Amino acid sequence: MNDHYAGQSTGPGSHNGNGRPLPLVRESRENLSFSVNREVFVSREIFEREQRAVFDRCWIYVGHTSELPNPGDYKTRSVAGRPVIFCRDRNGQVRCLINSCRHRGAIVCREREGNARNFYCMYHGWTYNTDGTLRGVPDEESYPPSFDKSVMGLAPVPRLESYKDFYFASFDRDAVDLENYLAGAKAYIDLVVDQSPSGRMEIISGVQEYDIKANWKLLVENSVDDYHLVATHATWLNYMRNSGVNMSPPKGSGLLLPTKGLGKDLGNGHLTTDNPNYRGRPVARWISVYGEDAKADIEAIKAELIARLGEARAARIADTNRNLAIFPNLVINDGSSVTVRNFTAVAPNLMHVTAWALGPVEETEAQRARRLHAFLTFYGPGGFATPDDVAALENAQQGYASWREVPWNDLSRGMGKNDAQTNTDEEHLRVFWRRWNELMEARPPTLPSPASGGGQIDLPSPASGGG
């Protein structure tokens, strides 16, 4: 057989002429072809399956240490579809608690953010400490002796771990630890964190939350797909040219990377572009849009990097731009600014996007203002580029209404090349799809054992035929 299928998992709807189900992802190394079945963007059944096979198994981004500077600080958000409280308890420990009352399930903390002494459920008045433990129950005397307050705290997510201040949760108790999971992505997080003299980056106030009426996997592709730049972002390129920025990629020898940039496999489905920087960076490469005033300041940032990290490391940070995709749904764009972008699949054709700006804690007011200005030129729902990405994704999603007639997306760019895979090839996109397909084919994850206590009933497992 000539074809090596990256995957054989099938959906309920697509069939070849013989009535056999089509694979979701198919790869032939011999014929140099790689295709993704468009059904993966429209099928409700596949959507439900990937909630379990992908989002319940992987490490999902929760938030950043800097968002919780003080004991009692909290943010409420959704992680893999679950409402959570991301907080620092009164003793200073960072926690991620399921934001659902142990009594009847109501959302306990209903505010976006704040500082709390405790969390109070408005339904029956149960009160929880910031570490999740149950503090008060009105008319507690009426509960039977078996009622044990000590096991009725807000449930923590099954796993919570951090790498360099980025917190992730996993709903799979058996997940590998976060650092192993992040694999080669860690080195690229390090390139971001090293921009701060103290190694401390912070989420900047102000969040962008917007919907894209498209499947979430399209945003993973889009975030690292440099092939679309010229067509989709013509008006942004025009703006940069009008601003006097030379947009031709640098040529010549002695560059860190091939002039076109690279697309890289970082393991476990993580991937990145790794491009020579010619579009400017607040840390630390001046371009004309920053204004003459900023030139000396940006050179001083570069000098600090060199003094602290040496020439080579400083060049690695300041002279390359990187769009990093951490499987499955976190993107860190490190270039004209640092964007932390997280997205939640809500339906096959809908995602919620949350985006923040990240910057070194040491930045001066002028540096911070410059960073934010640069961010908004390209990124975000009011930027010169992101709205066109959104339009492209929504366009593609609309096209997939014809998935039965035109079932395949082509992702074969760069296959069979002898030299390195560039940022406009699609090998790094194939990395994502292979991992996604592998998880979709795998057995369902071990369900978390129910949070302690609560008199759970053991259900008979179908495999063993008895409980």
Add this chain to the structure above:
Amino acid sequence: MGAKTATVSRAEIEDFLFCEADLLDNWKLDEWLALLTDDAAYYVPPNDKPDADHRFTLFTIADDIVRLRERVIRLKDPNCHAEYPPSRTRRLITNVRIIGIDGDDISIAANFAIYRYRRGEPVRVFVGRYRHKLRRIGGVLKIAERRAILDAHELGAMGSVSFIL
């Protein structure tokens, strides 16, 4: 004597805002730019921090006049895919008030509801308040600062802010 106080009536401000809305709804963007001062700024604060300062907070839009002129170039370009073909919009502006006068500078407040239609899509409604700084230059009202503050807790189904609010 101190600075002269500009004479202005709410009716004049309303007429000005209604004319501005008409230009934007009809995509007469070059004529709209002519309403701005040479140092004008345009802000859309983030939904979670509506009263914040763009120098310290990530906004949805924080344009100085240079970028604002570029935004108009972009909006007129067929390669502005998010707004091509251009959306049909209709702005309803109400509750207009003059909230401060300082020399030639006039601070005004108003409420807006902007309905945005694209082919084959449900309407997207943008509701909020304007806080503008107008300036009388040579007897003519101009916009020195334009701030469109959305009421929604997140952009959510509004999606992108790809046209001028």
